[in-house]
Each structure stands twice: as structure tokens, then as C-alpha cells.
Amino acid sequence: MKEHEMMTHDHMDQMDMAHGDHMNMNDMDMDMGDGHMMHMGNLKRKFWVSLILTIPIILMSPMMGVTLPFQLTFPGSDWVVAILGTILFIYGGAPFFSGAKAELQMKQPAMMTLITMGVGVAYIYSIYAVIANDLFHVTPMVNNFFWELSTLIVIMLLGHWIEMNTVMNAGSAVDALGKLLPQTAHVVDDAGTTHDVSLNDLQVGQIVVVRAGEQIPADATIVTGTSAVNESLVTGEAAAVKKVTGDQVIGGSVNGTGTFTAKVTGTGDSGYLAQVMDLIQNAKNAKSTSENLADRVAGWLFYAALFVGILAFLIWLTVANLAVALPVAVAVFVIACPHALGLAVPLVVARSTALAAQNGLLIRNRNAMEDVKHLKFALMDKTGTLTMGHFQVNHLISLDQDYSEETILRLLASLESGSSHPLATGILSAAKAQQITYTAATDTHQETGMGQFGTIDDITYGVVAVSYLEQHHLTYDQAQFKTLAAEGNSLSYLVTGDRVLGLVAEGDQIKPNAQHLVSELKRQGITPVMLTGDNQETANKVAHAVGIEDVQARLLPEDKERLVQQYQASGKVLFIGDGVNDAPSLARADIGMAIGSGTDVAIESADIILVASDPADVIQFLDLARATTRKMTENLWWGAGYNLIAIPLAAGILAPIGFMLDPMVGAVIMSLSTVIVAINAMTLKLKPVK
Template identity: 55%
Template sequence: MSDKHQQDHHKMEHEAMDHSKMEHGSMDHGSMDHSMHMGNLKQKFFISLILAIPIILLSPMMGVTLPFQFSFNGSDWVVLILASILFFYGGMPFLQGAKMELQGKNPAMMTLISLGISVSYFYSVYAFIANNLLHTQNHVMDFFWELATLILIMLLGHWIEMNAVSNASNALQKMAELLPGTANVLDEEGNTTEVALKEVHIGDKIVVKAGGKIPTDGIIINGQTTVNESMVTGEAKDVSKKEQDKVIGGSINGSGTISVDVTGTGESGYLSQVMALVSSAQQEKSKVESLSDKVAKLLFYVALAVGILAFIIWLVVTKDMNIALERMVTVFIIACPHALGLAIPLATARSTSLGAQNGLLVKNRQALEVAKKVDVVMMDKTGTLTEGNFAVSAFKSFSTDYTENDVLEYMGALEKDSSHPLSVGVLKKLEVLNLTTPAATDTSTIPGVGIEGTIEHQTVKIVSVAYLTKKGISYDQQLFSELSTKGNSVSFLLVNDKNIGLVAQGDQIKPEAKTMIQALKDQNIKPVMLTGDNQQAAAAVAQQLGIDDVHAELLPEDKEKLVKE
């Protein structure tokens, strides 16, 4: 659902819609524990850095003392204690990940990292015992320096990657914000009480005022109105609603006040079901195995084989167990992918950053790996190809007594205090043209029709084509058909019940949309439009952009079904 949300974002208070417990996205790096949040990784990295600095300063690298290193009596004990804490604290995410990989009989990146840090730690403990407690004749080389740097680099890589991926927009949170925090519940005596949304139950009666958010699914039991469902269904045009019609929680009530019998709230609500679909799609594991895991899996088996082979060969040649063990451990440590641990996350971070700068949010790094195989791109219309905002596309006068500007000004006078999306479009147009509105008095909504009021002692109304047809008032049917076919909402202006003009408002195509569609075609990628909007509006936009495959009047679950197909 990529429709632009113009409404105020309220914190959703419904207990059944607590999405803080949901797992969002599949930020998997091998089988790393998904409970490891970005904040925990950041904390682990900096604490591990504090532990690692003394180790790096006090212990040699592969037996070679670097210029900045020093030692003192007891420094070996300091290194051992710090390295032990670092191994079990900083290395725990990798050890847990390796356990999950091995349980799934699928050793990959986590297993390879765990192999490297484990053999370096335990062999170094053996070296410490041999050198400091047993005082063996030949000094045994330790790998505490390698242990510290390996854990630091891997933690840094995972933190960078999770930080980059988590910058993607949270679709579930945005959907949750569509619902208001309270509802006006109607009691048996006809009084209304504002209560928290979590206290509203199926069977309750609620009142939704003009311009307000509809808090729950339900059936209208009193009143008529128009409802903007674009943020839920993608339908750009307002939908007329009367008694016994269904309404969806999260949509915006239009010009009429309605009473609603609650049929769905919380997990039973339509919006909650859509959110469940999105959550399910986010958590579904990709069938494409990560490139880094493929490399790590191969490298794990190669390192294991070469390490064992090295041990056997050196044992046969030297007849010295210490030398053979030292060579095997060296192979395991060298095989552990310091570079791979940073290369993949840095590439992901840079790619997602560049994508975000160009309006492309990447939730899963595997999407980057399979992007080169894409041959179809499916997209919504409202808010993706179009601006998602209604704007005046045409305004006409049918009377010699009124200019086109007069028509716009009269409409603006009636709509000045309205929060209806179409009113906003008219008022914006007046502001752009620097026009002023006459004074309007006695303004009121006509349920399911529009607005009426008095301007300069004349009765003025803003009405729909259905009202004209019902009252037998003539209008230019060809012009109306031409404008509505382009996806416009058309409002007529009546002065003393005489049709004097109209204003058409439509969703404007984004300037870069056509360039994007053409760029896809140039790469032999087929663009497909999936929209909840009406067939006429969808066809009009598709024709202007050059999209041949169009699916209109879809609900979110219909879109999901088409994507799966």
C-alpha cells in the first residue's frame, strides 16, 4: 500500500494491534539471532572495543610484536581475562548463530566465524597454560590478538548492515497510525461518550462526525456521507455511503455525520487483516540464498578440510604435536572472512543509502542480489505514479453572469471551513491564483450530496452529478464524461438551483513517473499497475504513462494474490 497518507498520525492504542512485538523484515546474516536489535549490537561493539584495545596493545600478532605493543609482569593474565570476557560476550551472537545453522544442518557465515574465534580462543588458552603454567621448552604461539580483531570487525559489520536495513520505512507502523485513538460510542439514550478505541467492541454503536476518521469496521445505521478509502484500498475517488453500507476502519468520513454499528475491531478489523498480510510477507524467508552465505558455506568446508590436512602433514613431517596444532589453527583463523564480514555490510549500507536518496527503500539485502534478474515491476497508482493529492484540473462557467473565477471563488466560500479533501484542493487553487472568496453564511452539509449556504443573498450549493440527475437539472454530459474518464471528481455549482459551473479535481501524475516507466521498458522490464482505483481512472493514467498491463479496483489482498501469481 503506497498511497500517500495526508491524515494526522495518532498513536494507535488498540491492544490487539500491538506491533512492537512483530518481527519486521528478515535482516538475516546467515542465521544470526534475530532478537539481536541494532541497539544491542552497537552496545556490544563499543564494550568489546574497550575490552579489545588492551589485548591488541599487550599481545603479539601471529607471534610478531608490533611497534606499538608492550608488556609487563602479569600482562599475560590481563590478556587472558579480557579475551575470555570478549569471547563469551562479544562472540555470543555468532556462537548462537552457528548453533542455529548447525541445528538446521546448514553451516554458513555464523559457523565459519564461530570456528575462527573458537579455535583462536581455546588454542590461545592452551598456549597460555603451556607458556605460563607448564613452562614448556618451546614457546607456543597464542592468537588473542586475532581473536580480538576478528570479533570487533564482525560486530562492526553486522551493526552497519542492520543500521542500513532498518532505515527502511516501517509500513506496519504507518498502517497502525491510520486508526484514531478514540471513538464516540452511542448509548441507548442517544448520548455519545468518547472512549479509548481498545474499549470499543463488536455490536457497539459509534458516531463519526464529518471529516473524522472512521475508527472501526461497521455498517451505517443512520445518515449518508461520502468516504475517502484511498489510504486503505487505493481508491482515489470518494465513495458514496448510505444506510446499510459497510465502512472500513481507517478511512476518512466526508461531509455527513453517520452512526455505525461496529462489526469489526482489533484483530477482526479489515485494516488489521491487511497488516497481518504485510507482516506475513515481511517475515516470509526468501528462497534465494544469500551470496555471502554461499561463499561462507563453501569456505567452511574448504577451511575444515585444508586445516585437517595441514595438521596431518605437519605432524608427519615434524613429529611435533604443537607445531601441527599451530598450523591447523592458523589455517582456520586465516580462513575466517574478516573482509567478507565487512564487505557485504558496507556494500549493503552504501546501496541502501543510494537507494534511499532516490526514493527506493530496501528492507532485505537479498533484494539487491536478485535485482538483476527482475523482468516485471508491479506498482500501485495513487501516491506512487501519482501525487496522491487532489488538485483542481479544470473549472468551467456555464453562465454569462459568472466568470470561471467566480465559480471557483463561490465554491471556496462554501468550503472554507471544511476539512474534506476536495475542499482542500479548491482552497489551494484559490491561493495559487491569488483569488479572494465572498462571505458565505448559513453553510451546512447536504448528506451524501455536498454543501449549501448563502452568498450575496443567493442560495448556493455544491453538488454531485447524482444530485443533478435526481433533481432533473441539465448539465453537459459529454464534458462530464470527458473529465470523469480522466479520473477526476466533478463537483457542480448551483445558484438558486441553476447550474452555473463545475470544478474537476484529479490526482496529478508525478513528473518523473513517465521517465521511470520508459527506463524500465528500455531494460526490458515489464511495468504492471495494481490499483484500487476505478477502471477509468487507472486506464487514463496507464495510457499517459505507456503501461499496457493494468489491474484496477483491487483490494490489498487482491494485490497480494496477483503478486504471488
């Protein structure tokens, strides 16, 4: 239950970037097929070397067997092209050959196998054509295919390079933030003296002073003081965010005009920035459904080209001769090479990832983007998702004559002193405002969905939800509960043994974009559902305010997960929660979205993480996902559609009526489809939510 399950938002530990170990092209690996890894620096070098080799090949060799107007020829030029083509074939084609080997070993021919077939056949035939023409003076029907071999290798290397550059560009905002981190932090020692330490030596639990205008050195929780912090490099939100005692601040963000002290919640690789960088680094390892579809399309084209090529060879060998049949079959194999198909998905992924990073969307599982088009339900938590999660005490009532309201508040503050839950923060703020002195309870523990317990002055107390009272058959004023809850309050009771000592009623505020989120979900045909651990009356009030009709309240975490499964029986489910108490539901849902990032559980459980806790970002993701999927599908059709038409034409299917595909026309269409795919990917945009 939401009220008293301890949240661990203070686990946003700072990544140590003082050494300047930023992501480097030469430090990255990439996947060149199933299981074959290639160093990013090698990929960049292979592309440029291959491009240099390709330029003279293009100038000296025919395109699809047709002599170009600007083609350079001189005695021995064919051998120069053959030598350059051989070097390019072995050097530039090596990663594709390794990828094809892995695909064939897994009996799943895909993109790498199709590329290898195309360049392999083109190379073997071209060498044969050069030898036959120059040594045996036999003029083949098609001179050679070195033009196609070289351009295919260069374009495929470019496609993979673009995809890897995308991973690095997505982290550019984080890199910029890391560069702004100060080299030292102002640490307060036990004696109260402030001294500077290197960022590398900063430790969890230390108290740091952050002065006006300084960059915050690490993820931390404010202990004293208030300020307005600019988190634009992290959240994308330019407006300064007010920070008070108990609030978390992210290392790298810029402090405003106030000075505050904060307790460092962690350093090293578990920090927020480290988590972001890990997500970016790991994004290249998670193939999306569309990427897998591109591989499947390439696999289908491989089998189609193989079948049509062999069939065309046999038919033309029968009706004509070897001199005609061989170049026709080779043309089929070569024309099936996926110039555009190889760029179809990487270019869209590049654009989509950059847009997501710019808008504070961390996509941990790309498959979630394809699931959006099948969404039927959006299940969401209340506190922190639809509401601000900034509670204030509206009512504090003693229910036992032996305990004054001041004593009730002191005991509540003692029990909640170690918690960062929004309800606990509200109680602690009230105690501070009334200048009530308290000491932390000992032997504190939680009962899931029920409350927080601890020992104070040798007596065990608990701050619990109403469900605890009912489960333990403790008497309480139900009319009073309904009245306060109907006002939108979340109620907690102070108990000891079988005595109910008092209650505290806290109110929250609905987020500005919550109503817009619900209305947009409905407009898109997605049914919004609220799942909350809060009481039914408060849940109903919030639901009514934002426009949700389906409300499930007083739920334990396991209840939420069970309901996710129930809704999944009727369609795909998106679950939006805080990533802590909602972790089981985030993991169970078809798309798990943590609204408010920074916790280990959010990173591990959610598919999508929203850096800023703004409901409008949910709509941003849905819009981006649909646009991305649409662009991928369009590009796959452009990439594969050319082959579906060109392969049978190259095989001579219309030869009986006197039409054979002109190799020059085939080459022009091949290049044009690649240009169209690139332009289409670059037109992907994300409109701001109104």
C-alpha cells in the first residue's frame, strides 16, 4: 500500500566523471550480426578506408554492367579495379562475412547473409569477367559488378556507424552535464568545519555545502536550507525547481540563489548519471521488433533471390546459353543486396533515440515502442503519478485522552524520521514547523501495505493505514474517516497494541498535466485505470478530478500485479508508477513506465523511464513510439519493395513481351530508394504536448 512503504529515491548515486572517462568512439563495440562484435574505432576506420577505395572503383568500373559517361578507362584499368575491389572485398567485407557465418551457424540467414551473398557473387563474377576479357579475350555479357560490390559495402558500414553514433549522441546531454561537474566538493566534517575534497574522494553519507551558483557535486538529499535548482541538463525542464529539506538533488544540476547542506546518497557507478549512461550503452544490445523484422525481411529476400536466381539461370541456360544465363543470375543476386534495407531501421533509430533523449525519455526496452499500437489499457498509480506527492498535514487529531496532539505528532515524526515517502515528508515538515523535538524510533520495520512500526521509549508504535485497523479488528470512527477522506485526504493512524491513539490526514495536489494525460489516453482509444493503495474516497476524488472512471483502491503491491494480469487478458497494458512499490506491476505490464527516475528498482523494472515526473511525457512517448514505428515500417517497405519488383524483372520475367530491366535503371532505382529511406527517417519529429 502506498502510504507507508518506504521509498528509496535517495539511491540516486553520482557517477564519478572527474577522470574525464567519457564515452569515446574508440572505446565502443558494436554488433555486426548475431554474436559478432566489432570495435567502434575499427568500424570508423573501415568505413573511411573503404570509401577511399570505392571512389576510384566507381570512376573506373561500369554500373550494373553499363558503361558510364564519366567512366575512366586505360590499358590495365580493369586490373586496377580488380586489385582495389579485392582489397575492399576482404577488408571492408570482413565483418559481414563473420556475421553471415554466425547467422548460418544458427540456421537463421538474415541481413549479414544477404549482404555476403550479394558481395560474394558480385566479386566472384567480376574477377571471372576481368580474367575472361583480358586473358582469354572472351567478352562477357556484363563486364563486372565491382561498382555494386564497393557501394554496398560502404553503405552497410555507414548504416552500422550511424547506429553506433546514435548511441553516443543520445548521451550527449549527459556528457555535457558530466563536464560541468566541479572537481571538488565542500565537505562538512564532524567538528562542523568545511573543507574541500576531490570529487573522487567524496563518500556516501558525507555532508556537503552547496553555495549559490555552484554545480551540485553528487546526488544528495537536502538537510538544511532551500534553493531553486536548475535541472535542465538532466530533465530538459528549463524552469528552476524549488528544493527544500528532504528533497533529492541530482549531481551536475546547477544551484540557484540559496545555499544548502545536503547528505550524499551515493557515489560511483550506481548514481543517476551512471544509470543513464548504462541505459545508453546497453541500448545497442537490445534489438527492437522492427530491427528483428528487418532481419526477417532480409532472410526472406535471401531465400527469394537464391530461388529466383537459380531458377533464372536454369531457364536462360535452356532457352539461350551460359553467356546469357550467368550474368542474369548474377544480376538477380546483386540486385537483391539491401542497400536501402540496411539503412531503413538504423536511421530511424538514430533519429528516434536523439528525440527521446532531448525530451527526457529513457527507453530501456525498444520493443515497448512497437507494443504502443496495440495498447488497450493504461493502469496508473495515484501518488507521484497523477498527484504531486507533496503532502501537507491538514488534520491532526488525538483519539486517546492520554495523548495530546503534540505527542501524537512527535511519535509520528519519530516513526517516520528515516523515511523519504511523501506522506512521511509531510509529517516531518509539520513537526519542523511546530518546532517539535523528536528522536528516531529504534527497531523500525515495515509490514507491506500496512504501515511502519518502531520502538519509542520501550513501547512499540505503528503508523498504519485503515486496512490495518480493519484486519486487526480495531475500532475507529468510520464516519470521521469518510468525511476526511472525501476531502481528498490520505489518512494514517497511530497505534500501539490494540489502542488507536490518533490520526493524521494529509492532502496532496493534482499535477497540472494529469487531466490532459487522461483525456489524451481516451482520445487515443486507451482506457485509463487508477490503481492505488490509498483509501477509496480519496481515490474517487482524484479520479473524478482528472476524468478516470475505473478506480481500484486500497490495493497491496501484489493486488496491483494481479489486476495487471486481469487487464492483460483483454489487451495490451501500460502501467505507470513510481518504480518502487509498483515494481512488480511495472515488470508484469506489457509496457512498464517509471514516472520519476533515479531509483534502482525503477531502472530494473521499467521499460520506459521519464526523467521528469510530468504526466505529459507519457503522451510524448506514445506519440514518439507511434511515429517511430510508422517510419520504420515505411522504410522497410521502401527498402524491400524495390527488391520485390526488381528481382523478378532482373530475372527476365517480362522477357517474353520484349522487356528486360536495364541494369542502369536498376542501379538508379537502388540508389534512389536509399536516398528516400534517409530522407524519410530524418523527417521524424516529435510535436510538443499542448
